Amino acid sequence: MPNPANDHALALLVRKLDSIAGLSDKERQAILRLPATTKVLQPKQDIVRDGDRPSRCCLVLEGWACRYKLLSEGRRQILSFHIPGDVPDLQSLHIHSMDHSLCAATKAVVAFIPHDALRDLINRFPNVATVLWRDTLIDAAVFRQWMTGMGRRSAYARMAHLFCEMYLKLEAVSLAGEHRCPLPLTQTDLADALGLTSVHVNRTLKELRGSGLLTLRGSTLVVDRWDELVQAAEFDPTYLHLEQRAAE
Amino acid sequence: MPNPANDHALALLVRKLDSIAGLSDKERQAILRLPATTKVLQPKQDIVRDGDRPSRCCLVLEGWACRYKLLSEGRRQILSFHIPGDVPDLQSLHIHSMDHSLCAATKAVVAFIPHDALRDLINRFPNVATVLWRDTLIDAAVFRQWMTGMGRRSAYARMAHLFCEMYLKLEAVSLAGEHRCPLPLTQTDLADALGLTSVHVNRTLKELRGSGLLTLRGSTLVVDRWDELVQAAEFDPTYLHLEQRAAE
DNA sequence: CGATAGCTTGAGAGAGGTCAAGCCAAGTGG
DNA sequence: CCACTTGGCTTGACCTCTCTCAAGCTATCG
Known part of the structure; x- marks a missing residue:
């Protein structure tokens, strides 16, 4: 019923x-x-x-x-x-x-x-x-994209890549916009997703902040320089097939 | 036709x-x-x-x-x-x-x-x-298994895991048996699969040989101590779902 | 018999890990 | 309302696994 x-x-x-x-x-x-x-x-x-x-x-x-x-x-x-x-x-x-x-x-x-x-x-x-x-x-x-990251990307690029990916996935369901999205994860979660330790996640995050690419406060991610983040990550969104319907 | x-x-x-x-x-x-x-x-x-x-x-x-x-x-x-x-x-x-x-x-x-x-x-x-x-x-x-390896297993365990996996996959189609199978890959191929450099693959292979777990000559892998290889890899074959038909 | 691809090894360097401590904010209970 | 605990964040010092660079070796092949 x-x-x-x-x-x-x-x-x-x-x-x-x-x-x-x-x-x-x-x-x-x-x-x-x-x-x-x-x-x-x-x-x-x-x-x-x-x-x-x-x-x-x-x-x-x-x-x-x-x-x-x-x-x-x-x-x-x-x-x-x-x-x-x-x-x-x-x-x-x-x-x-x-x-x-x-x-x-x-x-x-x-x-x-x-x-x-x-x-x-x-x-x-x-x-x-x-x-x-x-x-x-x-x-x-x-999965293939994550594998590639773990095998061949630096911690910095890998983390940037994850942020690009999550931002676009959230945007696709209207949960993100204007380069701002929720990111309700602990640094330990990020570490376990990226194949790093939480200590190194902390330092890498600091570096990303330091280069002015993003802000991460509370549980909110703000991407201050999207293009540079994409470039650092070597991010290409086609694998997400988000606009497939329009493309058919 | x-x-x-x-x-x-x-x-x-x-x-x-x-x-x-x-x-x-x-x-x-x-x-x-x-x-x-x-x-x-x-x-x-x-x-x-x-x-x-x-x-x-x-x-x-x-x-x-x-x-x-x-x-x-x-x-x-x-x-x-x-x-x-x-x-x-x-x-x-x-x-x-x-x-x-x-x-x-x-x-x-x-x-x-x-x-x-x-x-x-x-x-x-x-x-x-x-x-x-x-x-x-x-x-x-x-893919999930490979990701887990790249994120959380040492080079040694990861390589052992790959060998276990390939052996069982080949055995399932009668291309392997008696702990012996073809492995027609260069060390560079292995490196690119495992997220390592070919130099480190070479050294890790040497270590695996050294501990008596396997022999790899020409393009043939011989697993000398299957149980120990499985243990070193923390290998659990269920993810391959090889015997599914019988299990249903 | 060179040329080429792949394997092996050494020496030095660096990315990321380990251990340890201190800090802060959010509960929780007396 | 204030100790006290707890989970999460941050940082330093040190260590190690894996990478980089470089050279030499070996087998195969045209």
């Missing part, structure tokens, strides 16, 4: 998928009719864990989530950040056991959608399957 | 997809009837380049291929290695412009399958779409 809260949640999903590839009215309505239960999460609270075999997907409604892997001696690698509209564990639809964990990076609200319902949706609307597939492929494109 | 050479090529694809999720007879036959043209490639020869908008996918038949990104000053990051049976650019079906390049890592033979034919196949057999989707998801799982 649809209810107001879910309508809101699923409208966010419709909007995201529509931006990825375009939906028909029937598809839109079918998505809005998906069953969903919402939940409020505290920072660091796990949503699914490495090894789990989930039977539902998670749609981020408010706040940020992140995927991560743990290694021995407390080492952690963050694999991705997710913002409202994202379905970070979409892959669980076809890969049954989790090879990493997913948690709330901040206080967050998420909606859970049963796999059954999604499979049914996909069967009835092959085009929706294509859109979701495409979403997972863009996810992979971001 | 099917011909003997293509039958061979597509049989390899059938086998790979079948191992991923299981196919019906009709699906098998439809795949075998796909049009394909084969081509012999020299080492380092590009198959598709960053920025291209390909209209066909590439199936590796013999030899190895690799995907990579180039940065300024000749920096290169290898994103993945591909062996016979793999379709390294499957994502091009839904992401129209390449965000990285694909080339032959060794002398290789590949088959090209037009996107049109694949789309038609997918429309007629939704289950095949699921299998292909699943294949791209496993691809992404490998």
